Amino acid sequence: MAWPALIALAGLYVYLAFAAPRFYAADNLRDIAIANVAVLLVSTGMTLVIVLGQIDISVGALFAVCSVICGTFAKMGVPMVFLPLVAAAAGTVLGATNGALVSFVKAPSIVVTLATMVAWREALRWITNGAWIGGLSNTFQWFGLGQRLGEAIIIVAALLLFAALSWSAHNLSAIRAIYATGSDAEAARLAGIPTSQIVFSVFALMGALTGIAALLNAIRFSDVPSNSGVNLELKAIAAVVVGGTPISGGRGDLAGTLVGVMLLGSIGPALTFLAVSPFWEKAIQGGIILTAVLIDAIGGWRERRMVEFA
Amino acid sequence: MLLEANRIQKSYDGVKALTSVSLELRAGEVHALIGENGAGKSTLIKVLTGAIRPDSGEIRLRGQRVEHNTPAKAKGLGIFAIYQQPALFPDLSVAENIGIANEGKKLWRKVNWRARVTHATRLLQQIGAQISPDALVSSLSMAEQQLVEIAKALAANACVLILDEPTASLGQRDTYNLLRIVRTLRAHGTGILYISHRLEELFEIADRVTVLRDGNNVGTREITDVTSRELIRMMVGRKVETLYPKPQTRPSEIALEVRSVSCERSRVKGVNLVLRKGEVVGLAGLVGSGRTQLAKGLFGLASFTQGSFYIDGKPVEIHSPRDALQAGLAYVPEDRCRHGAILEMSVRENVTLASLDKLSKNGILQRRAERQTAQGFTDRLHVKAPSIEALVKSLSGGNQQKVVLARWLITQPKVLILDEPTQGIDIQAKSEIHRLIRSCAEGGTAILLISSDMPELLALSDRVAVMAKGHLVSIFDRKDASTDEILRLALGQNPAESRGLN
Numbered sequence: 130m131a132w133p134a135l136i137a138l139a140g141l142y143v144y145l146a147f148a149a150p151r152f153y154a155a156d157n158l159r160d161i162a163i164a165n166v167a168v169l170l171v172s173t174g175m176t177l178v179i180v181l182g183q184i185d186i187s188v189g190a191l192f193a194v195c196s197v198i199c200g201t202f203a204k205m206g207v208p209m210v211f212l213p214l215v216a217a218a219a220g221t222v223l224g225a226t227n228g229a230l231v232s233f234v235k236a237p238s239i240v241v242t243l244a245t246m247v248a249w250r251e252a253l254r255w256i257t258n259g260a261w262i263g264g265l266s267n268t269f270q271w272f273g274l275g276q277r278l279g280e281a282i283i284i285v286a287a288l289l290l291f292a293a294l295s296w297s298a299h300n301l302s303a304i305r306a307i308y309a310t311g312s313d314a315e316a317a318r319l320a321g322i323p324t325s326q327i328v329f330s331v332f333a334l335m336g337a338l339t340g341i342a343a344l345l346n347a348i349r350f351s352d353v354p355s356n357s358g359v360n361l362e363l364k365a366i367a368a369v370v371v372g373g374t375p376i377s378g379g380r381g382d383l384a385g386t387l388v389g390v391m392l393l394g395s396i397g398p399a400l401t402f403l404a405v406s407p408f409w410e411k412a413i414q415g416g417i418i419l420t421a422v423l424i425d426a427i428g429g430w431r432e433r434r435m436v437e438f439a
Numbered sequence: 440m441l442l443e444a445n446r447i448q449k450s451y452d453g454v455k456a457l458t459s460v461s462l463e464l465r466a467g468e469v470h471a472l473i474g475e476n477g478a479g480k481s482t483l484i485k486v487l488t489g490a491i492r493p494d495s496g497e498i499r500l501r502g503q504r505v506e507h508n509t510p511a512k513a514k515g516l517g518i519f520a521i522y523q524q525p526a527l528f529p530d531l532s533v534a535e536n537i538g539i540a541n542e543g544k545k546l547w548r549k550v551n552w553r554a555r556v557t558h559a560t561r562l563l564q565q566i567g568a569q570i571s572p573d574a575l576v577s578s579l580s581m582a583e584q585q586l587v588e589i590a591k592a593l594a595a596n597a598c599v600l601i602l603d604e605p606t607a608s609l610g611q612r613d614t615y616n617l618l619r620i621v622r623t624l625r626a627h628g629t630g631i632l633y634i635s636h637r638l639e640e641l642f643e644i645a646d647r648v649t650v651l652r653d654g655n656n657v658g659t660r661e662i663t664d665v666t667s668r669e670l671i672r673m674m675v676g677r678k679v680e681t682l683y684p685k686p687q688t689r690p691s692e693i694a695l696e697v698r699s700v701s702c703e704r705s706r707v708k709g710v711n712l713v714l715r716k717g718e719v720v721g722l723a724g725l726v727g728s729g730r731t732q733l734a735k736g737l738f739g740l741a742s743f744t745q746g747s748f749y750i751d752g753k754p755v756e757i758h759s760p761r762d763a764l765q766a767g768l769a770y771v772p773e774d775r776c777r778h779g780a781i782l783e784m785s786v787r788e789n790v791t792l793a794s795l796d797k798l799s800k801n802g803i804l805q806r807r808a809e810r811q812t813a814q815g816f817t818d819r820l821h822v823k824a825p826s827i828e829a830l831v832k833s834l835s836g837g838n839q840q841k842v843v844l845a846r847w848l849i850t851q852p853k854v855l856i857l858d859e860p861t862q863g864i865d866i867q868a869k870s871e872i873h874r875l876i877r878s879c880a881e882g883g884t885a886i887l888l889i890s891s892d893m894p895e896l897l898a899l900s901d902r903v904a905v906m907a908k909g910h911l912v913s914i915f916d917r918k919d920a921s922t923d924e925i926l927r928l929a930l931g932q933n934p935a936e937s938r939g940l941n
Contacts, residue, residue: 301802305788317792320793321761
C-alpha cells in the first residue's frame with residue numbers, strides 16, 4: 130500500500146480545507162475527476178504492465194489512434210451504444226500487437242512500445258494530415274445527453290471499471306499469475322503458469338483500457354483531435370510509481386495507483402486555489418515522483434543491509 | 440611453502456561445510472583436490488579466493504599470514520581461480536578482457552590499445568593458445584575462453600592458480616591442450632590446485648592429491664602412492680548413515696516410461712527408464728552427466744530430439760511445464776532460489792501457485808479454500824514460518840524448499856521429479872524432507888530423485904540409476920547398489936580401466 134502517497138494526499142486535502150475551502154466546491158471536484166478519468170484508466174492498465182515487470186510507453190499514441198477511430202466510426206453513423214465496443218476492440222488489437230512482439234518475439238517492451246509509439250503517431254499524422262474530425266452528430270458529445278448527465282456517466286463508468294479491475298486483482302487467479310510472472314518469470318513458468326500468454330494478455334488489456342479511456346475523453350468535445358494523449362504514458366507511469374508500485378515489478382496494487390492519480394491530478398487545481406503560479410505544477414509533480422522513487426530505493430537499501438548483516 | 444590453509448572452519452546456518460581443513464600447496468606443484476559433491480571443495484576455494492570469510496583458521500602465502508581476505512586482495516596477492524564456467528565479459532575482445540585484469544584501476548587514463556594487444560598476444564603465445572586478441576569473447580568456445588582466463592591470470596602475475604573442474608565440459612583434444620598448459624605453468628613455478636572428477640586425468644597431471652569428505656581432509660598423498668580404487672574409497676568413506684527411513688519395495692503398475700530419449704544440445708543420449716507407482720528411483724551421476732537435463736526434458740524445459748514417453752501407459756507430448764503439470768508431472772528444480780520459490784511472494788501464494796486452476800471456480804480464486812489448503816500443507820510439512828502470509832524470502836533454505844515441495848504435493852502428481860532436494864539445507868529439515876519423500880511414494884507417487892548425496896540416494900531409493908556422459912549406464916536394485924560401484928560407474932570407469940590404473 131502506498132502510505133507515503135496517501136499521507137501526502139491527506140495532508141494536501143486537509144491543508145486545502147483550511148487554506149482554500151473553495152477547492153471543495155462541487156464543480157471543482159467534478160472538473161478534477163473528469164480531467165483525470167483517462168489517466169486513471171490508463172494508469173490501471175499500466176499498473177498491471179509494471180507489476181509484470183514490463184513497460185508500455187505507446188499508450189499515448191494508442192490513445193490518439195483510438196480517439197480518431199471512435200470519431201471516424203461516429204461520423205460513419207455507427208450508433209453511440211456500439212462505440213465503447215469499437216474503442217475497446219481497437220485498443221485491444223493495438224495492445225495485442227505490442228503484446229505479441231514482447232511475449233512471442235521476446236523483444237524488450239521498452240523498445241517495442243517506443244517503436245509502436247512513434248509508428249502509430251506518425252501514421253496517424255500522415256493519414257489525417259493533422260486535421261481534426263469535426264462535424265460529428267449531436268449524439269457524439271456527451272452521448273447526446275447533455276453535459277451534466279454526460280459527465281456523471283463518464284465518472285461512474287470509469288469508477289465502475291476501476292472497481293471491477295480492483296476486485297479482479299484480488300480475486301482472479303489470472304492476476305495472481307501476473308504477480309508471479311513479474312516476481313520471477315522463470316519460477317512462474319516452472320510452476321506451470323503460461324507466462325507468454327500472460328504477458329500477451331496484459332498488453333492487450335492495456336490497449337483495451339486505453340481505447341475506453343480515449344472514448345470517454347473524446348465525447349467531452351464536439352471535435353476529435355488527431356494529436357491527443359501526448360505525454361499520457363508519462364502521466365500514467367508517474368501515477369503508478371507514486372502509488373507505490375516499484376518499477377522492477379512483482380509488487381504493487383491498484384488502490385495505490387488511484388491515490389497516485391489523485392495526488393498528481395490535484396496539484397494543478399490546488400495551486401490555482403492557493404494562488405501559486407501554475408508554472409510550479411510540473412516541478413512539484415516531478416518532486417513527488419522523485420520522492421516516491423527515493424522512498425522505494427531507501428526501503429530496498431535497508432532491506433539489503435539487513436540481509437547482509439543477518 | 441607457497442600457500443598454506445590452516446585449520447579452516449566454515450559453517451552455514453549451523454551446517455558445517457568445512458571442519459578444520461588444512462592444505463599445503465608448493466610452488467611448481469599440481470595439487471589435486473577431490474571429493475564428492477558437497478564435500479567442501481567449493482567452500483575451500485571460496486575461502487582461498489576471499490569470496491567468503493572462514494569462521495576460524497588462517498591462510499598463509501609464502502609464510503605471510505593473509506589478513507582479512509577479500510576477492511580483490513586475493514587477486515592482488517596472485518591467487519586466482521578459474522571455474523568451469525569462465526567469468527569473462529562476453530561483449531569485449533580478448534585483449535580488453537586481459538587488459539582489464541592487468542592495467543590497474545585508473546579509470547581516467549588513456550588506453551594504450553597497441554600495448555594492450557601486444558601484451559595479450561604475448562601472453563596467449565606463452566601458453567600456446569591460438570586465439571586472436573581482437574576476437575570477441577562471445578565468439579570463442581568454452582575451451583578457448585578458459586585459455587583466455589589463464590592468460591588473464593598470468594597477466595596479473597598469478598602465483599597460485601585454482602582450476603575448478605576445468606575439463607568437465609571439454610573434449611579430448613581441448614583437455615590434452617589444457618593439461619599441456621598446466622604443465623608449462625608448473626614448470627614456471629606456479630602452484631596449481633586442480634579440482635577434477637576425472638581420476639585418470641589426476642594420475643596424468645597431479646603431483647599430490649588431497650581428498651575431502653564431509654568437510655574434512657581425509658588425507659593428502661603422493662599421487663604415485665595411491666590407486667584410483669583407494670581414492671574412491673577415501674572419497675566415499677565406510678559409513679552409510681542409517682538416519683533415513685527404510686524403503687519398502689512392492690511391484691506395481693508403471694507410472695512413467697521413458698523410451699530412448701535423446702537431446703543433442705544437452706547431451707542426453709538414448710535413455711530408457713521405467714518408474715513404477717510408489718517407487719523411488721535414485722538418479723546418480725556427476726554434475727554434467729545429463730541427470731538434470733533428463734529431468735528438464737521430461738518437464739518440457741528442454742526438447743528431446745528423439746524418443747517418447749508414457750504416463751500410465753499413455754503416450755504424452757510435453758512442450759512446456761504447463762503441459763507437464765497437466766500430464767501429472769511435478770518438478771522441484773535444483774536451484775531453489777532462482778527457479779523454485781518466488782521470494783517476494785508469501786508462503787500462501789507460493790504454495791498454491793501450481794494449483795490455482797484447482798482452487799478457482801470460473802477463474803475466481805476461492806480465497807477460503809486457498810487459505811485452508813495452504814495452511815494444511817504448511818502444517819503437514821512442518822514449514823517454520825510466522826504465518827502463511829510471511830514472505831518466502833524471510834524463511835530459511837530448508838523451509839523454502841518445503842514450500843516448493845508443498846506446491847507440488849498439492850497438485851497430487853503421478854510422477855515427482857526432485858533435483859537435489861536437500862542441497863544446502865540443515866540436517867533437521869533434511870530428514871523431514873526424506874520422510875516426506877517416502878510418505879509421498881507410499882501414497883502411490885512415482886519419484887525420480889536426483890541427488891549427489893550418496894547416503895541419501897541409497898537410503899531413499901528402491902532402485903538407483905547411474906548416468907555418465909549422457910548415457911544411463913546402469914540401474915541397480917537397492918540391495919545390490921553400493922557407493923563405490925555407483926561412484927565408479929559415474930566416473931565413467933569400467934572395471935578394465937581401473938585395473939589398468941592399479
